[in-house]
Structures are given as C-alpha cells and as structure tokens.
Amino acid sequence: MEGVVHMEFLKQGQTVNSERDISTLLALKLKLRRVRLDKDAILQHDNARPHTSHQTQKALRQMELTTLPHPSYSPDLAPSDYHLFPQFKKYLKGHHYDNDEEVIADVRRWCRGQSPEFFADGVRQLVKRWRLCVDCDGDYVEK
Incomplete structure (x- = not known):
C-alpha cells in the first residue's frame, strides 16, 4: 500500500x-x-x-x-487501471520524450514522487470495488 x-x-x-x-x-x-x-x-x-x-x-x-x-467479467478491479494509470496519464499529457530511457526515468521519478497515501487510496478503492463485485455476484463493471 x-x-x-x-x-x-x-x-x-x-x-x-x-x-x-x-x-x-x-x-x-x-x-x-x-x-x-x-x-x-x-x-x-x-x-x-x-x-x-x-x-x-x-x-x-x-x-x-x-x-x-x-472475477471473469470485472476488468476494473486492478488499482493500476482505475487509480494509478489515470493519474499517470494526466501527468504525461503534454510531455515529450526523445527516447525510451527518458520515458523510463520519468515513470520511475513519478512513481517515487507519489505519497504512501496515494497508493493506500488505490487499495481503499479496491475494497469498495470488491464489495460491489461480490454484491453483484461477480458481474460488477464500473461505468
């Protein structure tokens, strides 16, 4: 977390x-x-x-x-998909890189710059999403 x-x-x-x-x-x-x-x-x-x-x-x-x-039909239960990547995409908007090494360095820098609370929030959201998934017998999909 x-x-x-x-x-x-x-x-x-x-x-x-x-x-x-x-x-x-x-x-x-x-x-x-x-x-x-x-x-x-x-x-x-x-x-x-x-x-x-x-x-x-x-x-x-x-x-x-x-x-x-x-669950098979719940593609939105990965914190990387609903929490990490959307925030990272916002950060990347407007950035330009000359090579893969620059991208990798920036990804590492951005991840290291996030607070423990940022990651804990993604896990807390996972608990909420799992509850919804269980309540829907595994058919939960966030819209």
Missing part, C-alpha cells in the same frame, strides 16, 4: 508470456523478501493468459505467493 515494490519495462516488440510473467514474479518475490513484505503481500492479477497459465499458477504455488482471485 505504500508504493511500487517492483517495476519492469519491456523493450519494443516484446510481449508478456508465461515465461516472462514467471521471471517477473521471481524478481518481485526477491524484492518483497528484501523489504520483508513477502509474508503479507497479496498479488492481484487479472485473467490475462500469462497470469492464468498452468506454468504461472504452478510457479505462484511454489513461490508461496498469495493471489487475490479475479
């Missing part, structure tokens, strides 16, 4: 598949262990294939990473 623990950037032309997802999860697990959050961390994945593949699910069990289930 206090901030971003791990960030990775794909190079142009790369895509996320199970192998890449597992590699990211391993890196995340190591960072969580370093900041002593690995026992309390709960991951939230959507239903994208790399997250739901047999290989990824097996790796999650082996790494003992707890994952919050994601």
Whole structure:
C-alpha cells in the first residue's frame, strides 16, 4: 500500500508470456523478501493468459505467493487501471520524450514522487470495488 515494490519495462516488440510473467514474479518475490513484505503481500492479477497459465499458477504455488482471485467479467478491479494509470496519464499529457530511457526515468521519478497515501487510496478503492463485485455476484463493471 505504500508504493511500487517492483517495476519492469519491456523493450519494443516484446510481449508478456508465461515465461516472462514467471521471471517477473521471481524478481518481485526477491524484492518483497528484501523489504520483508513477502509474508503479507497479496498479488492481484487479472485473467490475462500469462497470469492464468498452468506454468504461472504452478510457479505462484511454489513461490508461496498469495493471489487475490479475479472475477471473469470485472476488468476494473486492478488499482493500476482505475487509480494509478489515470493519474499517470494526466501527468504525461503534454510531455515529450526523445527516447525510451527518458520515458523510463520519468515513470520511475513519478512513481517515487507519489505519497504512501496515494497508493493506500488505490487499495481503499479496491475494497469498495470488491464489495460491489461480490454484491453483484461477480458481474460488477464500473461505468
């Protein structure tokens, strides 16, 4: 709730598949262990294939990473989608970059500049959204 623990950037032309997802999860697990959050961390994945593949699910069990289930028809339960990215898009409006490294540096700078309260607010919104989702038997979609 206090901030971003791990960030990775794909190079142009790369895509996320199970192998890449597992590699990211391993890196995340190591960072969580370093900041002593690995026992309390709960991951939230959507239903994208790399997250739901047999290989990824097996790796999650082996790494003992707890994952919050994601209802099939509720695409708006990820705090990155409804909280983080909309705010970041507002920040990016009007910015121009000469190369990928400038973009990456600015993304990192912006994320580090957000207060713990900013991230906690996104999680508090998640609790509200989950309640609505449960009340609608998993058919909740924010409009």
